[in-house]
Amino acid sequence: MNYRHAFHAGNFADVLKHAVLCALLRRLQLRPKPLSYVETHAGAGAFWLDGPEARRSGEAADGILRLARLQPASPALATYLDLVRGLPGNEQGIRIYPGSPLVAARLLGAQDRLVLSELVPDEAAGLRRLFRGDARVAVHCRDGWEALGALLPPTPKRGLLLIDPPYEAPDDLERVVAGLVLARQRWPVGVLAAWYPVKDRRALRPFERALDRAELGPGGVLRAEVAVRPDDNPGSLNGSGMLLVAPPWGVADDLRALLEETWGALRQPGAPPPRLEWLRPPA
Ligand SMILES: C[S@@+](CC[C@H](N)C(=O)[O-])C[C@H]1O[C@@H](n2cnc3c(N)ncnc32)[C@H](O)[C@@H]1O
Structure with missing residues (x-):
């Protein structure tokens, strides 16, 4: 496996994932009950934007470093940006970018x-530190796919x-669908989220069909997408x-504003508008 998230930390895709994560946790926290946060592919948890990997890719420039210039109207986006700006080490500008575990840990x-769960020993060691x-x-x-069954359901039960x-x-797209189905069986009350890449939109059709057939319970399936360039280049x-899957009540309203503002700040010429749609509405 070659993948190293440090090259991609804070890029436009990370930004969407982590801002949506903030929106979900904000809604879940409206009820004063303990929560579990479970991740299958957690990464190292924090990344240096002035480290060699991030400097070489330069991806954060079109992601968090551009978005952070906003004073957003969307409360969920403001939660996310405040969290990133408020990390120790970011007092003079954003040098440290939080991975999803750190985003969750700061809000919980x-x-x-x-x-x-993280497969690569160096990344898991970073998380432990x-x-x-x-x-x-x-x-x-x-392995996060193997761990999924064993880690669910967690205690506390909400999350x-x-x-x-x-x-x-x-x-991996097929494994995501299978993972969501397994998670739904093992943890009927959990909110489930999965990130996916958009390259050529047409290539996502089998994924959408598989989701359509999948047993994902009555809570509905919502997708929130932002493309920053035309989405037809594989x-x-x-x-x-x-x-x-089964997103908390009201989060779709939060996401509408969050997606519009994120897209407005990050889009390049020809980018299609953001998508927020129920692939399956709640029963
Ligand atoms: C996209 S990155 C995760 C980023 C992280 N969720 C975040 O937002 O900060 C994917 C991670 O999965 C890890 N990984 C790859 N295969 C895995 C597997 N089978 N099980 C668990 N982790 C895996 C990689 O080492 C990498 O850290």
Whole structure:
């Protein structure tokens, strides 16, 4: 496996994923009950934007470094940007970019729990260092697809699962659908989320058909997508989406404003408008 998230940290796709994550957690936290946050592909948890990988790719320039100039009207986007700006080390500008586990850990409270799975030993070691002394966090250095069944259902019972694979394997979209179905069976009350890349939109049709057939329960399937370039080029990452199964009530309204503002700040010529649609409405 060649994938190293440090090259992509804070790019336009990371920004969408982490802003949507903030929107989901904000809604889940409206009820004062403990939450679980579970991740199958957690990464290292924090990334240096002035480190060699991020400097070489330069991807954050068209992602967080551009978005951070906004004073957003969307409360969910403001939560995300405040979180990034407020990280220790970012007082003079954004040098440290939070991975999804750190985004979740910063929003969650003392009564909540994080269960994180990461296959690559160096990345898992980074996660362990980051959360040393944080009793809420359990890090598992293991295959996230295999771990899924074993880690669910978590305690506390309310909460969120994020599936965020590197999409290096040709069948990762199929594995996401299978993972969501398994997660739904093992954890009927959890909110489920999966990130996916948008290159050539037409290539997503089998994924959409598979989702249509999948047993994902009565809570509905919502997709939130932002493309920053025309989405018809299989050779480049042009956008990305978050698939949300049984999203918390009201989050679709939050996301509408969040997507519009994110797209407005990051789009390049020819980018199609953002998509927010129920692939399956709640029953
Ligand atoms: C897209 S990155 C995750 C980024 C992270 N979720 C975030 O937003 O900060 C995918 C991660 O999955 C890890 N990975 C790859 N195959 C895996 C597997 N089978 N199980 C668990 N982790 C895996 C990679 O090492 C990489 O850190």
